[in-house]
Amino acid sequence: MEEGIPLVIPEVNPEAMEGIKVGMGKGALIANPNCSTIICLMAVTPLHKHAKVQRMVVSTYQAASGAGAAAMEELELQTREVLEGKPPTCDIFKQQYAFNLFSHNAPILSNGYNEEEMKLVKETRKIWNDMNVKVTATCIRVPVMRAHAESVNLQFQQPLDEDTAKDILKSAPGVVVIDDRASNHFPTPLEVSNKDNVAVGRIRRDLSQDGNQGLDIFVCGDQIRKGAALNAIQIAEMLL
């Protein structure tokens, strides 16, 4: 992600397109944010606009699709092999992925974070145009095919109770709320696969924060759809 190139999530920061429209004839570039960033910010930004996120702690549950079609094939092949008692084929991932999980394979930087995590940190700041927002992330690859999940803990500058948060999310563009406590029904990767909307649930007041300025939420999004292709198409449509 080069400096100076706008990152755009149409529902979140359409204003970033302005500079692009001006510069279009000069070969201006725009960029799709990282999949985990898009999925997270689709759900969090409506809340941010209401009560201003001061700090965000993210733990991801990332699908094979994020590493490409061949990675999805390798997960399936490995799973068949493991069920047959054979050693797993490790071409793309250097370890067993079937029935296992591991810290994201992106290179680790000198600060101990991997590139996937630092993208979430940096891109959030860029997209929200707030260099002070505090973000930490732990990105983990899980044996799921095509949709990411993210556990997100939020600290707000203003009070934001869970009911208001739920209402905000129910009217947020590109977001659907799946939050049924009685039936224990919340977002799952399977349920959002092949869908455009990002699903959010487990919306609750964070017991570990004083007052009413903390929330915990759980978000799922199809990594291929909104996490990549759909977002790119939406950006292109804004230019036409």
Place this chain on the structure above:
Amino acid sequence: MEEGIPLVIPEVNPEAMEGIKVGMGKGALIANPNCSTIICLMAVTPLHKHAKVQRMVVSTYQAASGAGAAAMEELELQTREVLEGKPPTCDIFKQQYAFNLFSHNAPILSNGYNEEEMKLVKETRKIWNDMNVKVTATCIRVPVMRAHAESVNLQFQQPLDEDTAKDILKSAPGVVVIDDRASNHFPTPLEVSNKDNVAVGRIRRDLSQDGNQGLDIFVCGDQIRKGAALNAIQIAEMLL
């Protein structure tokens, strides 16, 4: 978890055994903490003793074994069925578990947390004998067979840099450090399965906290071994 019954993790709070030894002839009870609590506190407590945890944010990646042997069998059966294009058998879990993940099936309480998460919150306070420590948790079931993983974000009262934290963990009882940034080698459920030690890695300074009082870590532990049976045996051995 009833009030007044001591919870014991031998490496963490052996002093809780004192009351038991006194009361043994009177039919005293002791309890094994929850699996996710044990695995988390095995790694975090040595750091807590050094710099006092003020707040802890946990996101879990819990294996099928936590729901019993039949749950492990259902995950395997479902995986075979899904690979053959058949609908998955859902007797124990009411949804597809193969290649999927979901919010823990434990009942949701009125505060929006499920019982598994509240165990982590309450048991941490009890085991550390600190009713003020702030803990939040999101517990997620992932399609892994027998070891839990946990992403843990920590806020300390005293400064604690990542190198000191790593040294503390290297000498912590029942804990092994797997933290190789160069080769991107960190704890995985597969690697700790059938082992007694809890593994910890991704030890790094939390960029989202000012100063040097925040850490992020990733922990894995065999849910059946240290998460349950081994801990119980260790408690029993202390009584003999």
